[in-house]
Amino acid sequence: MAAPAADDGRFEAALRQCAREVERMLDLLLPRPEGPEAQLAEAMRYAALGGGKRFRPFLVCQSAAIFDVNIESALRAAAAAECVHIYSLIHDDLPCMDDDDLRHGAPTVHRKFDEATAVLTGDALLTLAFDILGDTDTHERARVRIELVRRLAAAAGARGMVGGQMIDLASEGKALDMNGVTRLHQLKTGALISFCCEAGAVLGRASPEGLQALHAYAHDLGLAYQIADDLLDVEGDAATLGKTAGKDVAAGKATFVSILGVDRARAQARMLADQAVQHLDLFDERADLLRLAPHFVITRRN
Structure with a gap:
């Protein structure tokens, strides 16, 4: 089935609606600032409720829609994925990592608060994600909840995002080839995108064929997303991106653009x-918004 027309406004309208629903769910799930640890809760809410496209949660909700998953269950899994994504951004922005001052056009957490608070905020969001997935409100079946936890842990850990970040740090100033750059971003960017695309199938107890189709979709989507990011780093500006542009070039990092042009x-x-x-x-029209997502990814401006 070919992708439906990408210029009818459906995709961006659905993305905005999902962002609002995910924001509502995050607001419910995040702790309120109170007690001696109030600054931690304040920083969590500052980071998690500070805007963004919510593209990864959108992938969770749309994959769940294919299998008629209850929307509140899908939104809880989506919120968990977003907590992990935001944790990774907070830690990536630290001076010991990418050392960024802006995120979504606002000061990064370590600039708004301090470095120690930023580290703890990331830690708290990461662990909150597993608390959310382990709750019976996410799914009544323990086996499904365990599978979600297992997959998210794998996507976030040493063989996922954290491993990709280690490769990224170690590769500064080194001449990675195409295979090396691809491996880096399959872990750092692609692993969480894969979880998000597969989470709906796990919640919906999909067939192995359905799960594999979404895994393959996520693989190509994740690489397309990263290439678009590399292009934006070269061609974009801080005002549009909401973060510092040109960081990869300045750090001497190998990217898809530096290798391919x-x-x-x-x-x-x-x-x-x-x-x-x-x-x-494999899927019917319930996957139409997922069919539009790759075009959105490669034409976005931030």
């Missing part, structure tokens, strides 16, 4: 986006 990188992103859509042929 702008034109070939853009062509590779388009190819991956088209390929991602083809993996959804």
Whole structure:
């Protein structure tokens, strides 16, 4: 099934609606600032409720919709994924990592508060994610909750985001080849995107074929997303991006753009986006918004 028309406004309207619903769920799940640890709760809420496209939660909700998953269950899993994503951004922004001052156009957590608070805020959001997934409100079946926890732990850990960040730090000033850059971003960016695309299938107790189709879709989507990020780092500006532009070049990092050049990188992103859509042929029109997501990813401006 081909991707539906991308210019009818449905996708961005659905993305905004999902962002509002995820924001509502996060507001309910995040602790309130009170007691001697109030600053931690304040920082968690500052980071988690500070805007953003909520693209990863959107993937959770749309994959769940294919299998008729209860929307509140989907939103809880989506909120858990977003907590992990936000934790990773807080830690990535630290001076010992990427040393960024801006996120979504606002001061990063370590600039708004301090470095110690930023570390603890990231830790608290990461652990909150597993608290959310382990609750019976997310799914009545323990086996489903355990599978969600297992998959998110794998996506976030040494063989996922954290491993990718280690490669990223170790590769500064080094000449990674295409395989090395691909491996880096499959872990740092792609692993969490894969979890988000597969979470709905886990919640919906989908067939192995359905789960594999979403895994393959996520693989291509994640690489297309990262190529688009690399292009934005070269071509964007801080006002549009809401974060510092040109950081990869300044740090001497190998990227898809530094290896392929702008034109070939853009062509590779388009190819991956088209390929991602083809993996959804197994599903009916309930996957139409997922079919539009790859086009959104490679044409976004921030």
